[in-house]
Amino acid sequence: MLKLKLFHNDMSVCAQKVRMVLAYKNLEWESVHLNLRAGDQFKPEFKQVNPKGMVPVLQHNGATITESTAIIEYLDEVFPDPALMPANPLERAIVRNWMIRLDASLHENIAVISFCVAFRHQMLERYADQDALEGFLNNIPDPARASNMREFLLNGLDSPRLRQSLYVYNKLLQDMDHALSHGGWLAGAHLSLADFSLLPYLERLQQLQMAEWWHEYPGIDAWLLRMTETAGYRQGMLDWHNHSYIQLMGQKGQEAWPTVKALIDDL
Known part of the structure:
Protein backbone atom coordinates (compact mmCIF):
# COMPACT_ATOMS: atom_id res chain seq x y z
CA MET A 1 0.00 0.00 0.00
CA LEU A 2 1.39 3.36 -1.00
CA LYS A 3 1.47 6.07 1.62
CA LEU A 4 -1.40 8.49 1.83
CA LYS A 5 -0.43 12.10 1.11
CA LEU A 6 -2.63 14.97 2.22
CA PHE A 7 -2.34 18.55 0.98
CA HIS A 8 -4.02 20.58 3.70
CA ASN A 9 -4.08 23.63 5.95
CA ASP A 10 -4.03 23.66 9.73
CA MET A 11 -7.24 25.67 10.29
CA SER A 12 -9.20 24.74 7.16
CA VAL A 13 -12.50 23.23 8.33
CA CYS A 14 -12.49 20.87 5.36
CA ALA A 15 -8.96 19.71 6.09
CA GLN A 16 -9.80 19.29 9.76
CA LYS A 17 -12.54 16.75 9.07
CA VAL A 18 -10.24 14.74 6.79
CA ARG A 19 -7.44 14.71 9.37
CA MET A 20 -9.89 13.56 12.06
CA VAL A 21 -11.02 10.61 9.95
CA LEU A 22 -7.39 9.70 9.23
CA ALA A 23 -6.62 9.85 12.95
CA TYR A 24 -9.72 7.92 14.01
CA LYS A 25 -8.75 5.14 11.62
CA ASN A 26 -5.12 5.29 12.82
CA LEU A 27 -3.80 5.79 9.30
CA GLU A 28 -0.30 7.07 8.54
CA TRP A 29 -0.07 9.90 6.05
CA GLU A 30 2.41 12.35 4.57
CA SER A 31 1.67 16.00 5.28
CA VAL A 32 1.97 18.80 2.73
CA HIS A 33 0.85 21.91 4.59
CA LEU A 34 -0.16 25.03 2.64
CA ASN A 35 -0.32 28.56 4.01
CA LEU A 36 -3.57 29.79 2.50
CA ARG A 37 -3.15 33.37 3.68
CA ALA A 38 0.19 33.54 1.87
CA GLY A 39 -1.41 32.14 -1.29
CA ASP A 40 0.38 28.76 -1.40
CA GLN A 41 -2.75 27.28 -3.00
CA PHE A 42 -2.23 29.47 -6.07
CA VAL A 57 -6.42 17.01 -1.61
CA LEU A 58 -5.68 13.34 -0.96
CA GLN A 59 -3.27 11.27 -3.05
CA HIS A 60 -3.31 7.48 -2.75
CA ASN A 61 -2.14 4.69 -5.03
CA GLY A 62 -1.53 7.12 -7.89
CA ALA A 63 -4.99 8.68 -7.64
CA THR A 64 -5.77 12.27 -6.68
CA ILE A 65 -9.02 12.90 -4.81
CA THR A 66 -10.42 16.38 -4.22
CA GLU A 67 -13.39 17.62 -2.17
CA SER A 68 -13.36 16.74 1.51
CA THR A 69 -16.66 14.83 1.53
CA ALA A 70 -15.46 12.59 -1.31
CA ILE A 71 -12.17 12.10 0.53
CA ILE A 72 -13.68 10.96 3.82
CA GLU A 73 -16.14 8.62 2.09
CA TYR A 74 -13.22 7.17 0.13
CA LEU A 75 -11.23 6.65 3.32
CA ASP A 76 -14.15 4.91 5.01
CA GLU A 77 -14.63 2.58 2.06
CA VAL A 78 -10.95 1.75 1.52
CA PHE A 79 -10.18 1.50 5.24
CA PRO A 80 -13.49 0.26 6.66
CA ASP A 81 -12.33 -0.56 10.20
CA PRO A 82 -13.44 1.16 12.36
CA ALA A 83 -16.49 2.03 10.28
CA LEU A 84 -17.84 5.55 10.19
CA MET A 85 -20.90 4.80 8.07
CA PRO A 86 -23.79 2.96 9.75
CA ALA A 87 -24.85 -0.47 8.55
CA ASN A 88 -28.48 0.60 8.52
CA PRO A 89 -29.44 2.13 5.12
CA LEU A 90 -31.68 4.78 6.69
CA GLU A 91 -28.93 5.92 9.03
CA ARG A 92 -26.50 5.99 6.11
CA ALA A 93 -28.92 8.29 4.29
CA ILE A 94 -29.04 10.54 7.37
CA VAL A 95 -25.25 10.77 7.39
CA ARG A 96 -25.25 11.74 3.72
CA ASN A 97 -27.97 14.33 4.30
CA TRP A 98 -25.78 16.09 6.87
CA MET A 99 -22.81 16.03 4.51
CA ILE A 100 -24.87 17.26 1.54
CA ARG A 101 -26.11 20.10 3.71
CA LEU A 102 -22.53 21.04 4.50
CA ASP A 103 -21.47 21.09 0.88
CA ALA A 104 -24.60 22.86 -0.36
CA SER A 105 -24.71 25.67 2.17
CA LEU A 106 -22.99 25.38 5.54
CA HIS A 107 -19.42 25.48 4.28
CA GLU A 108 -19.93 28.62 2.24
CA ASN A 109 -21.69 30.30 5.13
CA ILE A 110 -19.03 29.54 7.75
CA ALA A 111 -16.59 31.27 5.41
CA VAL A 112 -18.85 34.33 5.35
CA ILE A 113 -19.04 34.44 9.15
CA SER A 114 -15.31 33.79 9.62
CA PHE A 115 -14.16 36.42 7.15
CA CYS A 116 -16.69 39.09 8.11
CA VAL A 117 -15.89 38.73 11.81
CA ALA A 118 -12.17 37.94 11.94
CA PHE A 119 -10.13 36.89 8.92
CA ARG A 120 -10.71 40.10 6.98
CA HIS A 121 -8.55 41.92 9.54
CA GLN A 122 -5.68 39.51 8.94
CA MET A 123 -6.05 39.72 5.18
CA LEU A 124 -6.23 43.51 5.10
CA GLU A 125 -3.09 43.69 7.23
CA ARG A 126 -1.21 41.25 5.01
CA TYR A 127 -2.36 42.97 1.81
CA ALA A 128 -2.33 46.57 3.02
CA ASP A 129 -1.16 47.70 -0.40
CA GLN A 130 -4.10 47.88 -2.84
CA ASP A 131 -2.10 46.32 -5.66
CA ALA A 132 -1.14 43.39 -3.45
CA LEU A 133 -4.77 42.87 -2.45
CA GLU A 134 -5.91 42.98 -6.07
CA GLY A 135 -3.17 40.52 -6.97
CA PHE A 136 -4.44 38.07 -4.33
CA LEU A 137 -8.04 38.42 -5.47
CA ASN A 138 -7.11 38.06 -9.13
CA ASN A 139 -5.39 34.75 -8.34
CA ILE A 140 -8.67 33.17 -7.20
CA PRO A 141 -9.74 31.03 -10.18
CA ASP A 142 -13.48 31.19 -9.50
CA PRO A 143 -14.81 34.71 -10.26
CA ALA A 144 -17.75 34.21 -7.88
CA ARG A 145 -15.40 33.32 -5.00
CA ALA A 146 -13.22 36.32 -5.82
CA SER A 147 -16.24 38.64 -5.85
CA ASN A 148 -17.51 37.29 -2.55
CA MET A 149 -14.08 37.62 -0.96
CA ARG A 150 -13.84 41.23 -2.06
CA GLU A 151 -17.26 41.98 -0.55
CA PHE A 152 -16.43 40.34 2.81
CA LEU A 153 -13.10 42.14 3.04
CA LEU A 154 -14.59 45.54 2.33
CA ASN A 155 -17.83 45.34 4.33
CA GLY A 156 -17.14 43.05 7.28
CA LEU A 157 -20.01 43.07 9.78
CA ASP A 158 -21.99 45.30 7.41
CA SER A 159 -21.99 42.63 4.71
CA PRO A 160 -25.56 41.74 3.68
CA ARG A 161 -24.40 38.14 3.37
CA LEU A 162 -23.63 37.93 7.09
CA ARG A 163 -27.28 38.02 8.16
CA GLN A 164 -28.11 35.27 5.66
CA SER A 165 -25.28 33.11 6.99
CA LEU A 166 -26.39 33.60 10.58
CA TYR A 167 -29.89 32.46 9.60
CA VAL A 168 -28.45 29.27 8.05
CA TYR A 169 -26.49 28.45 11.21
CA ASN A 170 -29.37 29.31 13.51
CA LYS A 171 -31.42 26.64 11.72
CA LEU A 172 -28.51 24.20 11.90
CA LEU A 173 -28.25 24.54 15.67
CA GLN A 174 -31.96 23.85 16.05
CA ASP A 175 -31.74 20.77 13.83
CA MET A 176 -28.61 19.46 15.56
CA ASP A 177 -30.28 19.76 18.96
CA HIS A 178 -33.28 17.83 17.68
CA ALA A 179 -31.12 15.07 16.17
CA LEU A 180 -28.90 14.75 19.25
CA SER A 181 -31.92 14.41 21.53
CA HIS A 182 -32.83 11.19 19.70
CA GLY A 183 -29.59 9.26 19.86
CA GLY A 184 -26.59 11.14 21.17
CA TRP A 185 -24.94 11.32 17.75
CA LEU A 186 -26.09 13.08 14.61
CA ALA A 187 -27.11 9.92 12.76
CA GLY A 188 -28.25 7.67 15.56
CA ALA A 189 -26.55 5.62 18.23
CA HIS A 190 -23.01 5.64 16.82
CA LEU A 191 -20.30 8.11 15.87
CA SER A 192 -20.21 8.65 12.11
CA LEU A 193 -18.80 10.74 9.30
CA ALA A 194 -21.59 13.22 10.00
CA ASP A 195 -20.18 14.01 13.45
CA PHE A 196 -16.62 14.47 12.22
CA SER A 197 -17.93 16.58 9.33
CA LEU A 198 -19.88 19.02 11.52
CA LEU A 199 -17.42 19.33 14.40
CA PRO A 200 -15.01 21.81 12.72
CA TYR A 201 -17.89 24.17 11.99
CA LEU A 202 -19.13 24.21 15.58
CA GLU A 203 -15.61 24.62 16.92
CA ARG A 204 -15.12 27.53 14.53
CA LEU A 205 -18.15 29.25 16.09
CA GLN A 206 -16.67 28.57 19.54
CA GLN A 207 -13.37 30.10 18.48
CA LEU A 208 -15.28 33.16 17.24
CA GLN A 209 -16.72 33.50 20.78
CA MET A 210 -20.25 32.54 19.73
CA ALA A 211 -20.93 29.61 22.08
CA GLU A 212 -23.66 31.64 23.81
CA TRP A 213 -25.62 31.13 20.60
CA TRP A 214 -26.61 27.59 21.61
CA HIS A 215 -26.99 28.04 25.39
CA GLU A 216 -30.59 26.85 25.04
CA TYR A 217 -29.39 23.60 23.44
CA PRO A 218 -27.37 21.74 26.12
CA GLY A 219 -27.24 18.64 23.92
CA ILE A 220 -24.86 20.44 21.62
CA ASP A 221 -22.37 21.16 24.39
CA ALA A 222 -22.58 17.53 25.52
CA TRP A 223 -21.92 16.37 21.95
CA LEU A 224 -18.99 18.76 21.62
CA LEU A 225 -17.47 17.35 24.80
CA ARG A 226 -17.81 13.77 23.54
CA MET A 227 -16.26 14.73 20.21
CA THR A 228 -13.26 16.42 21.82
CA GLU A 229 -12.55 13.23 23.78
CA THR A 230 -11.99 11.21 20.58
CA ALA A 231 -8.52 10.47 19.23
CA GLY A 232 -9.77 11.83 15.94
CA TYR A 233 -10.22 15.27 17.47
CA ARG A 234 -6.98 15.31 19.43
CA GLN A 235 -4.79 14.26 16.50
CA GLY A 236 -6.80 15.73 13.64
CA MET A 237 -7.69 19.13 15.07
CA LEU A 238 -6.15 19.91 18.45
CA ASP A 239 -2.59 19.01 17.42
CA TRP A 240 -2.94 21.31 14.40
CA HIS A 241 -4.42 24.32 16.15
CA ASN A 242 -2.85 27.54 14.92
CA HIS A 243 -2.89 29.63 18.07
CA SER A 244 -2.27 32.93 16.30
CA TYR A 245 -5.46 32.33 14.27
CA ILE A 246 -7.36 31.27 17.37
CA GLN A 247 -6.20 34.39 19.20
CA LEU A 248 -7.32 36.54 16.27
CA MET A 249 -10.73 34.84 16.14
CA GLY A 250 -11.15 35.17 19.88
CA GLN A 251 -10.30 38.86 19.96
CA LYS A 252 -12.31 39.87 16.91
CA GLY A 253 -15.14 37.53 17.78
CA GLN A 254 -15.50 39.05 21.24
CA GLU A 255 -15.54 42.53 19.73
CA ALA A 256 -18.12 41.51 17.11
CA TRP A 257 -20.42 39.43 19.34
CA PRO A 258 -22.77 42.27 20.43
CA THR A 259 -23.41 43.14 16.78
CA VAL A 260 -23.70 39.48 15.76
CA LYS A 261 -26.03 38.67 18.67
CA ALA A 262 -28.29 41.57 17.73
CA LEU A 263 -28.49 40.20 14.17
CA ILE A 264 -29.31 36.71 15.50
CA ASP A 265 -31.96 38.04 17.88
CA ASP A 266 -33.57 39.82 14.94
CA LEU A 267 -33.81 36.71 12.77
Whole structure:
Protein backbone atom coordinates (compact mmCIF):
# COMPACT_ATOMS: atom_id res chain seq x y z
CA MET A 1 0.00 0.00 0.00
CA LEU A 2 1.39 3.36 -1.00
CA LYS A 3 1.47 6.07 1.62
CA LEU A 4 -1.40 8.49 1.83
CA LYS A 5 -0.43 12.10 1.11
CA LEU A 6 -2.63 14.97 2.22
CA PHE A 7 -2.34 18.55 0.98
CA HIS A 8 -4.02 20.58 3.70
CA ASN A 9 -4.08 23.63 5.95
CA ASP A 10 -4.03 23.66 9.73
CA MET A 11 -7.24 25.67 10.29
CA SER A 12 -9.20 24.74 7.16
CA VAL A 13 -12.50 23.23 8.33
CA CYS A 14 -12.49 20.87 5.36
CA ALA A 15 -8.96 19.71 6.09
CA GLN A 16 -9.80 19.29 9.76
CA LYS A 17 -12.54 16.75 9.07
CA VAL A 18 -10.24 14.74 6.79
CA ARG A 19 -7.44 14.71 9.37
CA MET A 20 -9.89 13.56 12.06
CA VAL A 21 -11.02 10.61 9.95
CA LEU A 22 -7.39 9.70 9.23
CA ALA A 23 -6.62 9.85 12.95
CA TYR A 24 -9.72 7.92 14.01
CA LYS A 25 -8.75 5.14 11.62
CA ASN A 26 -5.12 5.29 12.82
CA LEU A 27 -3.80 5.79 9.30
CA GLU A 28 -0.30 7.07 8.54
CA TRP A 29 -0.07 9.90 6.05
CA GLU A 30 2.41 12.35 4.57
CA SER A 31 1.67 16.00 5.28
CA VAL A 32 1.97 18.80 2.73
CA HIS A 33 0.85 21.91 4.59
CA LEU A 34 -0.16 25.03 2.64
CA ASN A 35 -0.32 28.56 4.01
CA LEU A 36 -3.57 29.79 2.50
CA ARG A 37 -3.15 33.37 3.68
CA ALA A 38 0.19 33.54 1.87
CA GLY A 39 -1.41 32.14 -1.29
CA ASP A 40 0.38 28.76 -1.40
CA GLN A 41 -2.75 27.28 -3.00
CA PHE A 42 -2.23 29.47 -6.07
CA LYS A 43 1.36 28.43 -6.73
CA PRO A 44 1.91 26.55 -9.99
CA GLU A 45 3.11 23.38 -8.28
CA PHE A 46 -0.11 23.06 -6.31
CA LYS A 47 -2.32 24.12 -9.21
CA GLN A 48 -0.96 21.03 -10.98
CA VAL A 49 -2.36 18.97 -8.09
CA ASN A 50 -5.70 20.79 -7.94
CA PRO A 51 -6.44 23.42 -10.60
CA LYS A 52 -9.16 24.85 -8.34
CA GLY A 53 -6.48 25.90 -5.87
CA MET A 54 -8.34 24.41 -2.91
CA VAL A 55 -7.45 22.10 -0.04
CA PRO A 56 -7.67 19.38 1.06
CA VAL A 57 -6.42 17.01 -1.61
CA LEU A 58 -5.68 13.34 -0.96
CA GLN A 59 -3.27 11.27 -3.05
CA HIS A 60 -3.31 7.48 -2.75
CA ASN A 61 -2.14 4.69 -5.03
CA GLY A 62 -1.53 7.12 -7.89
CA ALA A 63 -4.99 8.68 -7.64
CA THR A 64 -5.77 12.27 -6.68
CA ILE A 65 -9.02 12.90 -4.81
CA THR A 66 -10.42 16.38 -4.22
CA GLU A 67 -13.39 17.62 -2.17
CA SER A 68 -13.36 16.74 1.51
CA THR A 69 -16.66 14.83 1.53
CA ALA A 70 -15.46 12.59 -1.31
CA ILE A 71 -12.17 12.10 0.53
CA ILE A 72 -13.68 10.96 3.82
CA GLU A 73 -16.14 8.62 2.09
CA TYR A 74 -13.22 7.17 0.13
CA LEU A 75 -11.23 6.65 3.32
CA ASP A 76 -14.15 4.91 5.01
CA GLU A 77 -14.63 2.58 2.06
CA VAL A 78 -10.95 1.75 1.52
CA PHE A 79 -10.18 1.50 5.24
CA PRO A 80 -13.49 0.26 6.66
CA ASP A 81 -12.33 -0.56 10.20
CA PRO A 82 -13.44 1.16 12.36
CA ALA A 83 -16.49 2.03 10.28
CA LEU A 84 -17.84 5.55 10.19
CA MET A 85 -20.90 4.80 8.07
CA PRO A 86 -23.79 2.96 9.75
CA ALA A 87 -24.85 -0.47 8.55
CA ASN A 88 -28.48 0.60 8.52
CA PRO A 89 -29.44 2.13 5.12
CA LEU A 90 -31.68 4.78 6.69
CA GLU A 91 -28.93 5.92 9.03
CA ARG A 92 -26.50 5.99 6.11
CA ALA A 93 -28.92 8.29 4.29
CA ILE A 94 -29.04 10.54 7.37
CA VAL A 95 -25.25 10.77 7.39
CA ARG A 96 -25.25 11.74 3.72
CA ASN A 97 -27.97 14.33 4.30
CA TRP A 98 -25.78 16.09 6.87
CA MET A 99 -22.81 16.03 4.51
CA ILE A 100 -24.87 17.26 1.54
CA ARG A 101 -26.11 20.10 3.71
CA LEU A 102 -22.53 21.04 4.50
CA ASP A 103 -21.47 21.09 0.88
CA ALA A 104 -24.60 22.86 -0.36
CA SER A 105 -24.71 25.67 2.17
CA LEU A 106 -22.99 25.38 5.54
CA HIS A 107 -19.42 25.48 4.28
CA GLU A 108 -19.93 28.62 2.24
CA ASN A 109 -21.69 30.30 5.13
CA ILE A 110 -19.03 29.54 7.75
CA ALA A 111 -16.59 31.27 5.41
CA VAL A 112 -18.85 34.33 5.35
CA ILE A 113 -19.04 34.44 9.15
CA SER A 114 -15.31 33.79 9.62
CA PHE A 115 -14.16 36.42 7.15
CA CYS A 116 -16.69 39.09 8.11
CA VAL A 117 -15.89 38.73 11.81
CA ALA A 118 -12.17 37.94 11.94
CA PHE A 119 -10.13 36.89 8.92
CA ARG A 120 -10.71 40.10 6.98
CA HIS A 121 -8.55 41.92 9.54
CA GLN A 122 -5.68 39.51 8.94
CA MET A 123 -6.05 39.72 5.18
CA LEU A 124 -6.23 43.51 5.10
CA GLU A 125 -3.09 43.69 7.23
CA ARG A 126 -1.21 41.25 5.01
CA TYR A 127 -2.36 42.97 1.81
CA ALA A 128 -2.33 46.57 3.02
CA ASP A 129 -1.16 47.70 -0.40
CA GLN A 130 -4.10 47.88 -2.84
CA ASP A 131 -2.10 46.32 -5.66
CA ALA A 132 -1.14 43.39 -3.45
CA LEU A 133 -4.77 42.87 -2.45
CA GLU A 134 -5.91 42.98 -6.07
CA GLY A 135 -3.17 40.52 -6.97
CA PHE A 136 -4.44 38.07 -4.33
CA LEU A 137 -8.04 38.42 -5.47
CA ASN A 138 -7.11 38.06 -9.13
CA ASN A 139 -5.39 34.75 -8.34
CA ILE A 140 -8.67 33.17 -7.20
CA PRO A 141 -9.74 31.03 -10.18
CA ASP A 142 -13.48 31.19 -9.50
CA PRO A 143 -14.81 34.71 -10.26
CA ALA A 144 -17.75 34.21 -7.88
CA ARG A 145 -15.40 33.32 -5.00
CA ALA A 146 -13.22 36.32 -5.82
CA SER A 147 -16.24 38.64 -5.85
CA ASN A 148 -17.51 37.29 -2.55
CA MET A 149 -14.08 37.62 -0.96
CA ARG A 150 -13.84 41.23 -2.06
CA GLU A 151 -17.26 41.98 -0.55
CA PHE A 152 -16.43 40.34 2.81
CA LEU A 153 -13.10 42.14 3.04
CA LEU A 154 -14.59 45.54 2.33
CA ASN A 155 -17.83 45.34 4.33
CA GLY A 156 -17.14 43.05 7.28
CA LEU A 157 -20.01 43.07 9.78
CA ASP A 158 -21.99 45.30 7.41
CA SER A 159 -21.99 42.63 4.71
CA PRO A 160 -25.56 41.74 3.68
CA ARG A 161 -24.40 38.14 3.37
CA LEU A 162 -23.63 37.93 7.09
CA ARG A 163 -27.28 38.02 8.16
CA GLN A 164 -28.11 35.27 5.66
CA SER A 165 -25.28 33.11 6.99
CA LEU A 166 -26.39 33.60 10.58
CA TYR A 167 -29.89 32.46 9.60
CA VAL A 168 -28.45 29.27 8.05
CA TYR A 169 -26.49 28.45 11.21
CA ASN A 170 -29.37 29.31 13.51
CA LYS A 171 -31.42 26.64 11.72
CA LEU A 172 -28.51 24.20 11.90
CA LEU A 173 -28.25 24.54 15.67
CA GLN A 174 -31.96 23.85 16.05
CA ASP A 175 -31.74 20.77 13.83
CA MET A 176 -28.61 19.46 15.56
CA ASP A 177 -30.28 19.76 18.96
CA HIS A 178 -33.28 17.83 17.68
CA ALA A 179 -31.12 15.07 16.17
CA LEU A 180 -28.90 14.75 19.25
CA SER A 181 -31.92 14.41 21.53
CA HIS A 182 -32.83 11.19 19.70
CA GLY A 183 -29.59 9.26 19.86
CA GLY A 184 -26.59 11.14 21.17
CA TRP A 185 -24.94 11.32 17.75
CA LEU A 186 -26.09 13.08 14.61
CA ALA A 187 -27.11 9.92 12.76
CA GLY A 188 -28.25 7.67 15.56
CA ALA A 189 -26.55 5.62 18.23
CA HIS A 190 -23.01 5.64 16.82
CA LEU A 191 -20.30 8.11 15.87
CA SER A 192 -20.21 8.65 12.11
CA LEU A 193 -18.80 10.74 9.30
CA ALA A 194 -21.59 13.22 10.00
CA ASP A 195 -20.18 14.01 13.45
CA PHE A 196 -16.62 14.47 12.22
CA SER A 197 -17.93 16.58 9.33
CA LEU A 198 -19.88 19.02 11.52
CA LEU A 199 -17.42 19.33 14.40
CA PRO A 200 -15.01 21.81 12.72
CA TYR A 201 -17.89 24.17 11.99
CA LEU A 202 -19.13 24.21 15.58
CA GLU A 203 -15.61 24.62 16.92
CA ARG A 204 -15.12 27.53 14.53
CA LEU A 205 -18.15 29.25 16.09
CA GLN A 206 -16.67 28.57 19.54
CA GLN A 207 -13.37 30.10 18.48
CA LEU A 208 -15.28 33.16 17.24
CA GLN A 209 -16.72 33.50 20.78
CA MET A 210 -20.25 32.54 19.73
CA ALA A 211 -20.93 29.61 22.08
CA GLU A 212 -23.66 31.64 23.81
CA TRP A 213 -25.62 31.13 20.60
CA TRP A 214 -26.61 27.59 21.61
CA HIS A 215 -26.99 28.04 25.39
CA GLU A 216 -30.59 26.85 25.04
CA TYR A 217 -29.39 23.60 23.44
CA PRO A 218 -27.37 21.74 26.12
CA GLY A 219 -27.24 18.64 23.92
CA ILE A 220 -24.86 20.44 21.62
CA ASP A 221 -22.37 21.16 24.39
CA ALA A 222 -22.58 17.53 25.52
CA TRP A 223 -21.92 16.37 21.95
CA LEU A 224 -18.99 18.76 21.62
CA LEU A 225 -17.47 17.35 24.80
CA ARG A 226 -17.81 13.77 23.54
CA MET A 227 -16.26 14.73 20.21
CA THR A 228 -13.26 16.42 21.82
CA GLU A 229 -12.55 13.23 23.78
CA THR A 230 -11.99 11.21 20.58
CA ALA A 231 -8.52 10.47 19.23
CA GLY A 232 -9.77 11.83 15.94
CA TYR A 233 -10.22 15.27 17.47
CA ARG A 234 -6.98 15.31 19.43
CA GLN A 235 -4.79 14.26 16.50
CA GLY A 236 -6.80 15.73 13.64
CA MET A 237 -7.69 19.13 15.07
CA LEU A 238 -6.15 19.91 18.45
CA ASP A 239 -2.59 19.01 17.42
CA TRP A 240 -2.94 21.31 14.40
CA HIS A 241 -4.42 24.32 16.15
CA ASN A 242 -2.85 27.54 14.92
CA HIS A 243 -2.89 29.63 18.07
CA SER A 244 -2.27 32.93 16.30
CA TYR A 245 -5.46 32.33 14.27
CA ILE A 246 -7.36 31.27 17.37
CA GLN A 247 -6.20 34.39 19.20
CA LEU A 248 -7.32 36.54 16.27
CA MET A 249 -10.73 34.84 16.14
CA GLY A 250 -11.15 35.17 19.88
CA GLN A 251 -10.30 38.86 19.96
CA LYS A 252 -12.31 39.87 16.91
CA GLY A 253 -15.14 37.53 17.78
CA GLN A 254 -15.50 39.05 21.24
CA GLU A 255 -15.54 42.53 19.73
CA ALA A 256 -18.12 41.51 17.11
CA TRP A 257 -20.42 39.43 19.34
CA PRO A 258 -22.77 42.27 20.43
CA THR A 259 -23.41 43.14 16.78
CA VAL A 260 -23.70 39.48 15.76
CA LYS A 261 -26.03 38.67 18.67
CA ALA A 262 -28.29 41.57 17.73
CA LEU A 263 -28.49 40.20 14.17
CA ILE A 264 -29.31 36.71 15.50
CA ASP A 265 -31.96 38.04 17.88
CA ASP A 266 -33.57 39.82 14.94
CA LEU A 267 -33.81 36.71 12.77
